[in-house]
Every structure is written in C-alpha cells, then in structure tokens.
Amino acid sequence: MSNLYPNLFQPITIGGRTLKNRIMSAPNMLFQVVDGRPTDYYVGYLEHKAKGGAAIVNLGEVPVIRGGNHTPFIELIPENLNIFGEIADAIKEHGAMASIELTHCGRKGRPWINKQLKGPNREITENGIFCEAMTEQDMEEVITAYADAAEYAVTAGFDMALIHAGHSWLLEQFLSPLVNKRTDEYGGSLENRMRFPLRVLKAIRDRVGNKIIIAARISGSERAEGGFTPADMAEFLNRAEEYLDMAEVSTEDWNYCMPSTYIPWASNREFVREIKQSGKVKFPLYLVGSIVSPELAEEIIASGDADGISFSRALIADPAMPNKARAGRIDEITPCLRCMRCTDGDNKTRFFRCSVNPTTGHETRVGFMEDIPEAKIKKNVLVIGGGPGGVEAAVTAAKRGHTVTLMEKNEELGGTIRYAKDDALKPDLKRYLKYIQKLPYLYPNITVKLGTEATPELVASFKADHIIVATGGEPIAPTFIEGWEKARDILDAYFHPESVGEEVVIIGGGLSGVEAAAHLGALGKKATVLEKYTCLSDVGTSYGWGVKLAVNQYGVKLVEQADVLEITDEGVRYAMGGREILKKADSVFYAIGMRSNNKLFYEIADKAPFVDIIGDAAQTARIGEAVVGGYYAALDIGAF
Numbered sequence: 001m002s003n004l005y006p007n008l009f010q011p012i013t014i015g016g017r018t019l020k021n022r023i024m025s026a027p028n029m030l031f032q033v034v035d036g037r038p039t040d041y042y043v044g045y046l047e048h049k050a051k052g053g054a055a056i057v058n059l060g061e062v063p064v065i066r067g068g069n070h071t072p073f074i075e076l077i078p079e080n081l082n083i084f085g086e087i088a089d090a091i092k093e094h095g096a097m098a099s100i101e102l103t104h105c106g107r108k109g110r111p112w113i114n115k116q117l118k119g120p121n122r123e124i125t126e127n128g129i130f131c132e133a134m135t136e137q138d139m140e141e142v143i144t145a146y147a148d149a150a151e152y153a154v155t156a157g158f159d160m161a162l163i164h165a166g167h168s169w170l171l172e173q174f175l176s177p178l179v180n181k182r183t184d185e186y187g188g189s190l191e192n193r194m195r196f197p198l199r200v201l202k203a204i205r206d207r208v209g210n211k212i213i214i215a216a217r218i219s220g221s222e223r224a225e226g227g228f229t230p231a232d233m234a235e236f237l238n239r240a241e242e243y244l245d246m247a248e249v250s251t252e253d254w255n256y257c258m259p260s261t262y263i264p265w266a267s268n269r270e271f272v273r274e275i276k277q278s279g280k281v282k283f284p285l286y287l288v289g290s291i292v293s294p295e296l297a298e299e300i301i302a303s304g305d306a307d308g309i310s311f312s313r314a315l316i317a318d319p320a321m322p323n324k325a326r327a328g329r330i331d332e333i334t335p336c337l338r339c340m341r342c343t344d345g346d347n348k349t350r351f352f353r354c355s356v357n358p359t360t361g362h363e364t365r366v367g368f369m370e371d372i373p374e375a376k377i378k379k380n381v382l383v384i385g386g387g388p389g390g391v392e393a394a395v396t397a398a399k400r401g402h403t404v405t406l407m408e409k410n411e412e413l414g415g416t417i418r419y420a421k422d423d424a425l426k427p428d429l430k431r432y433l434k435y436i437q438k439l440p441y442l443y444p445n446i447t448v449k450l451g452t453e454a455t456p457e458l459v460a461s462f463k464a465d466h467i468i469v470a471t472g473g474e475p476i477a478p479t480f481i482e483g484w485e486k487a488r489d490i491l492d493a494y495f496h497p498e499s500v501g502e503e504v505v506i507i508g509g510g511l512s513g514v515e516a517a518a519h520l521g522a523l524g525k526k527a528t529v530l531e532k533y534t535c536l537s538d539v540g541t542s543y544g545w546g547v548k549l550a551v552n553q554y555g556v557k558l559v560e561q562a563d564v565l566e567i568t569d570e571g572v573r574y575a576m577g578g579r580e581i582l583k584k585a586d587s588v589f590y591a592i593g594m595r596s597n598n599k600l601f602y603e604i605a606d607k608a609p610f611v612d613i614i615g616d617a618a619q620t621a622r623i624g625e626a627v628v629g630g631y632y633a634a635l636d637i638g639a640f
Contacts, residue, residue, distance in 0.1 A: 004325065004328055005297070005298040008021060008297050008301055008309070010301075012308065014245050014284055015213035015214070016210060017097065017213060019055040019056065019097060020055050020095060021322065022297075022307065023053070023054045024054060024055065024057075024308060024311070025046075025096075025310075026310040027059065028060050029045055029060060030061050030071045031071055031352070032352065032361075037075070037080050037083050038074065040364045041361060041362070041363070041365075042059075043090050046059060047094070047363070048319045048363045048369075050090070050092075050094035050095070050098075051368060052322055052370075053325075054315060054322055055096055055097060056099050057099065058099040058101050058162055059099065059101065060101050061103045062076065062101060063102075063104060063105070064076075064104055064146050064149040065104065065141065067109070068104035068106070068109075068145070068170065069103075069105060069113060070105040072113070073113075076148070076152045081152075084153075084156035088158045088159075098159050098160070099158060099159065099160035099215070100153045100156075100160070100162070101217070102149045102150065102162070102163055103164040104145075106119040106120070106169060107179075108168055108173075111127075116132060117130070118131065118133070119133070120133065120186070144203070146163070146204055147207035147208075148207075149161070150204045150207060150212065154208050160213035161212055161213070162215045162216070163200070163204065163214065165197055165218050166219035167217075168219075171197040171200060174195075175232075175236065176193070177190075177193065177227060180193050198236075198239060201216070201244060213245045215245060215247060216244055216247045216248070217247070218236070219249075219251050219252045223252045223253045224253075230270075230275050233271075233275055237275065241281070245284075246286065246307075246308075247283070248286040249272040249287055249288065249306070250268060250288050251267070254542065254545065255546060256268065258340070259290045259546070260340055260542065261338040262425060262549055265291070265292050266287070266291055266296060267289055268288065269287060269300060269305055276305065276306070286306060286309060287309055292338070292428065293314070294321065294330075297311075314336050316342050316357065317336035317337075317356050318333050318334040318335075318369075319357075320333075321334075331438050331439065331442060332439070335356070335431040335432050337355050339355050340542040341354060342354050344540025344541055353624060355624035356623070356624075357627075358392070358627050358628045358630075358631035372396060372399045372635070374401050375638035379402045379465040380402070380463070381397045381464060382407065382459065382466075383467075383468045384407050384467065384600065385407075385408065386413035386440075387413075387414060387416060387470060387626060388417065388432075388630070389615030390406065392631050393470060393630035393634045394440055394634075395446070395634075396631050396634035396635065397634040400634065400637065402637060405446075405447045406448045407449045407454050408449070408452065409451070409453045410450065410451070413450070416473070416491070419491050420432070420433045422494045422497065424519050424523055425519055425522050454471075454604075456604050456607065459604045466610045466637045466638075467604065467608045467611045467612070468630070468633050468634070469601045469604070469612065469613045469617055470626070470630065471598070471600055471617045472597055472615060472616045472617055473594035473596055473617070473620045474595060475490070475491070475593075475594055476592055476594060476595050477590065481507070481564050483567035484590075487507065488587075488589050490508075493520060493587075493589055494519070500587050501586020502586055503586045504517070504526065504527045504585060504589070505527075505529075505583055505585040505588045506527060506530070507530050507572065507589070507591070507592060508529070508530075508592040509529045509535035509560065510536070510537070510538045510539075510591065510592075511547070513531075513592075514529055514535055514536055514558065515547060517556040518550035521555055522554050528556075528557040528559060529556065529557070529559065530559050530564055530572060530574055531561075532562060532564070533561070561577070563575045567588050568582075570582065571583050571584040594616060596618060597616070598613060598618070610640075612633045612636075615630065
C-alpha cells in the first residue's frame with residue numbers, strides 16, 4: 001500500500017469483485033467510431049488508462065437504442081462483439097475492471113444525428129427541436145434496450161455497466177421537476193418521477209443478475225431553484241439499492257459537469273457528502289468533477305465524503321498518474337490544465353487531443369507516453385528555450401538516453417507561461433508551470449543553463465549533434481495605432497502589477513486579452529476590452545463558457561466592433577457605430593497576437609547536422625502544439 005495515499009490505494013469490493021484501488025477512469029473520448037464500430041484508436045486509448053493503474057476503466061457513452069444517441073451511433077450487434085471483446089480484454093489484461101457506459105439522450109439529441117427526439121414531454125426544446133412525449137410503448141422499448149445492452153456487455157466480457165442517469169440525459173430528464181412536466185404516473189411527485197428510471201435499473205438487474213457490476217452516474221444536484229436536490233438523489237439511490245452496486249456522483253450545469261480552470265476543484269463534493277451523510281445509501285459512492293491530483297483524491301476519501309474517485313481529464317493528461325502516485329513519483333505526474341481542449345476538440349472536430357499529453361488519442365499508433373524507446377544512437381542535444389515545448393523536448397530526449405543541455409535566457413523556466421505564477425484565476429496553469437520548472441532536474445543527463453542567451457557563437461561552441469530551437473514567440477505591437485507607444489504588452493500586467501492603474505483598457509479581445517481582463521478584475525481593477533471584431537472567437541465552446549463566467553463575475557466590459565484610432569494620455573479613442581468614443585484609462589495594454597521568434601533558427605541552421613524548430617518559434621499557437629512539437633522532435637533524434 002502506498003504510504004502517501006493509503007486511502008486512495010485501499011482495495012474495495014463492489015458487486016462481489018475486488019478492485020485494487022479507489023480510482024475509476026471516467027467515460028470520455030466519444031467520437032472514435034466508424035460505421036457503428038469503435039476504432040482501434042479507441043481500444044488503445046482505453047488500454048492505456050488500465051495500463052496506467054486505474055481500477056475501473058470506462059468505455060464512454062454507448063447508446064442503447066437508435067434515437068438515443070447524441071454522438072455517432074455505436075451498434076451493439078453480433079458483428080461488433082469482437083471489437084467490444086477486444087476493448088474489454090485490453091482493459092482487463094492490466095488488472096482493471098472493464099466498464100461500459102450505457103446512455104439515452106432523450107430530448108437532448110442532435111438534429112443531424114437523431115431523426116426524432118423522444119423525452120418526457122411533447123415540446124420544442126431550448127435548441128428549437130421538436131421532441132415527442134414518450135408513450136408507455138416507447139418506455140418499454142427503452143427499458144428492454146437497456147437490458148439488452150447490459151446483457152451484450154456481459155457477453156463481450158465487461159465487468160461493469162455504468163447507467164447514465166445524469167447530465168440531462170433521458171433518465172435524469174424524468175427525475176427533474178424542471179424538465180418533467182408529465183401529468184401521468186411518471187410525473188409530478190418524486191415518487192412518480194423515479195418510476196421510469198427505477199424500471200430501467202430493475203430490468204437490467206433482472207436480466208443480468210450479478211454477472212456484472214451495475215452502477216449509475218447521477219447528478220447530485222440540479223443546481224437550479226426548484227430542481228432536484230442531494231436529498232432527492234439520496235432518496236432515489238435508496239430506492240435503487242436492490243438494483244445498484246455503486247454510483248458515481250456528478251452534477252448539472254455544464255460548467256460544473258466538466259469544469260474549466262475558472263471553477264473550483266472538486267466542485268461537486270458537497271453533493272456526494274450530503275448524499276452519504278443522509279445515511280440512505282449503503283453502497284459505494286464515487287465523486288467526479290475536477291479532482292485534479294492524488295493529494296486531493298486522498299483527502300476526499302479520507303474525510304469520508306466519498307468512497308472512490310472518478311478521474312476524467314487528470315487521466316487524459318497523465319494516464320500513468322495512479323502508478324506514479326503509488327510509486328511516489330509525484331513530480332513526474334503531468335497536471336491537467338482544465339483547458340477543455342480534449343472536450344472541445346472531441347465535440348467540434350472529432351479530434352481528441354490534450355494540451356499536455358502528446359500521445360493522447362494516438363496510443364495505438366505511437367504507444368504509451370511512458371514507453372519512450374531508447375535511442376539506437378545517443379546524441380549530444382542542445383535545446384534552446386525553456387518553455388513547455390523546450391522542456392518537453394529536453395525531457396523526452398533525456399528519456400531516450402541522449403545527453404541534453406537546456407538553455408533558457410530568463411532566470412527561470414516556463415517561457416511565456418511564466419505569467420501564471422501571478423495569475424489570480426488559473427491555478428491549473430500555475431501547477432503546470434511548477435511542474436515543467438521541476439521536471440528537467442529529475443534527469444541527470446539534462447544540464448539546465450538559466451540566464452543564458454543563445455548566440456550563434458555560443459551555440460557553435462557546444463558542438464551539438466542535434467539542436468532544437470524553441471525560442472517561442474513575441475508580442476505583436478499595434479504600430480498601426482497612433483500613440484501605440486503609450487500601451488504595453490499584456491504580460492506586463494502580470495509581471496508588474498504595481499504599475500497597473502485602476503481603470504484599464506486592453507486592446508484585443510482574443511483569449512489572452514479577455515483572460516487578462518478577468519485576472520485584473522479579480523484584483524479589483526476596472527477592465528475594459530476593445531475588440532475590432534468578436535471577442536473570444538479563438539476559443540472553444542466549453543472553455544469559452546468558463547471564461548465568460550469569470551468576465552461576468554469580475555465586471556469585465558467587453559466592447560466589440562470597436563476600431564481603435566488612438567492611444568492618448570487620457571485613454572483610448574475608438575470608433576464604433578459611426579461615432580468616436582474616448583475611453584479613459586490609467587493603463588493601456590495590447591493583446592493582438594504573437595509572431596514567431598525565429599531569427600536565431602536562421603542564424604544557427606548550419607551549427608549542427610540537424611537543427612529543428614518547434615512551438616511558437618515555428619508557428620504561433622498554444623501550449624498543446626508546443627508540447628507535441630517538442631515530444632515528436634525528440635523522438636526523431638538519433639534516427640540517423
């Protein structure tokens with residue numbers, strides 16, 4: 001047992017099966033499906049969650065019936081048993097329990113996927129889509145479909161079925177007094193609203209008995225006036241006790257279902273605590289929702305608030321987190337940024353990517369992040385630039401056995417994200433900054449040289465076999481604006497807070513400008529953002545919701561369609577709607593973009609047999625692109 005986390009790694013018996021620890025990998029990565037079949041990429045992704053040490057690994061959101069899917073339909077048919085069996089085996093081979101999440105979206109379906117929505121009521125949904133009220137026959141079909149799906153899971157070799165009864169999906173739609181407006185025996189009182197979900201759970205238990213763990217994912221609170229409460233959900237779980245072996249507690253409101261960095265850690269904890277303290281639920285309860293570290297998970301379990309932890313993005317960022325925690329290798333655990341790149345990409349582009357884990361979604365092709373191959377030919381490697389991309393390159397090269405020098409012009413590692421240590425609202429980026437500042441020092445074959453400016457002469461003196469240039473980007477100054485010299489780059493607002501006045505104007509309404517405004521608002525400043533077009537146009541949907549929460553909370557004013565004309569001693573003069581406006585300000589900053597800092601790359605291109613350029617130095621982007629560039633550039637070292 002781990003001395004650091006004795007509760008997290010305490011075995012537990014659920015449904016007659018013994019689990020090696022209290023860690024569950026929550027359902028995610030929803031769109032790796034082609035023609036009704038999960039792809040090999042899905043298999044590899046889930047296998048690596050098991051290989052990393054989780055005790056339960058979930059295959060996410062498998063609809064039980066056509067018309068019940070909000071993602072591409074996964075068909076539970078005999079022809080697909082082989083791929084589902086392969087998924088179950090891939091998980092179980094590493095000592096984990098294989099779980100399949102069974103779902104029905106009800107009224108929340110997408111019109112380009114579902115021809116006809118059916119839910120509790122006949123209505124036009126908030127998305128403007130017609131939904132038909134389910135009849136008794138419809139309910140019978142869905143109940144049978146859930147039982148069929150659970151039996152299919154048993155046949156495929158799964159150990160557990162996680163029944164989704166939260167997040168505004170069908171079963172929770174019946175439970176919700178805000179959604180369910182039926183006047184028959186399935187609406188009105190809590191007793192009536194529980195009736196259909198309980199029938200579903202009973203049918204599953206009747207069909208599969210104890211051949212499989214039956215769990216429910218619930219929302220612990222509807223987080224809205226008049227909605228269901230933790231007391232209601234405790235009553236529901238009490239009534240479901242004869243059908244369930246465990247439950248996972250989440251919440252309603254998407255900002256809290258999948259919280260961004262602007263939402264507190266473990267934001268659903270109060271709900272699972274209240275359900276446990278009710279004394280009505282005897283089986284284990286797991287908590288999900290921004291449990292970002294083994295330390296936090298250990299504390300939650302030790303307090304008695306939950307029996308186990310369901311990790312989602314923490315295991316996307318580092319699937320080996322359980323094994324690293326158990327081994328005491330805490331400084332090697334890659335922290336999640338809660339940047340929502342995984343979720344926003346999965347939903348919008350069907351590309352499942354992580355900003356800090358360059359192998360997520362690619363495991364079948366490139367292997368496990370921890371299984372980095374040793375280089376056949378060891379090289380003397382120089383990495384210039386100590387931001388996320390440079391550190392990733394240096395560490396990956398070191399893991400492969402190369403001798404590495406990491407050169408950074410500043411007195412600390414971190415590159416542009418050094419500002420995070422002063423950010424008032426982004427604890428996750430602050431954790432990541434500390435992580436990359438420590439990481440290179442864990443490897444004896446990395447020499448870190450801080451406060452060292454790379455020059456062509458100095459670079460040549462290293463006689464490196466391979467050079468990776470990760471010099472980042474530099475801010476674009478608004479030289480097209482009269483009086484632009486009176487404004488400063490937005491990073492100055494973080495690095496020199498004492499110089500920021502009370503009234504602040506930020507020119508540029510992209511993510512960096514708006515987030516900086518929220519940071520200043522949290523410090524008590526009055527921040528206004530001027531954007532020529534549309535604010536936050538460069539932000540994914542889910543993360544954008546979190547940023548907008550912060551904007552509203554801290555009184556940030558976003559002004560769109562504002563054409564800045566001049567920066568004066570009084571403030572900023574801009575045109576909008578055919579008139580000119582002077583916005584007075586004590587401090588003016590700009591955040592209109594970055595350009596690549598690639599001058600050094602051209603100067604040293606002949607200083608080694610191989611010279612690569614990565615990250616913002618090659619093309620300005622975000623942390624994810626820099627990390628990917630560093631990782632794969634290092635994998636190629638020594639190939640020739």
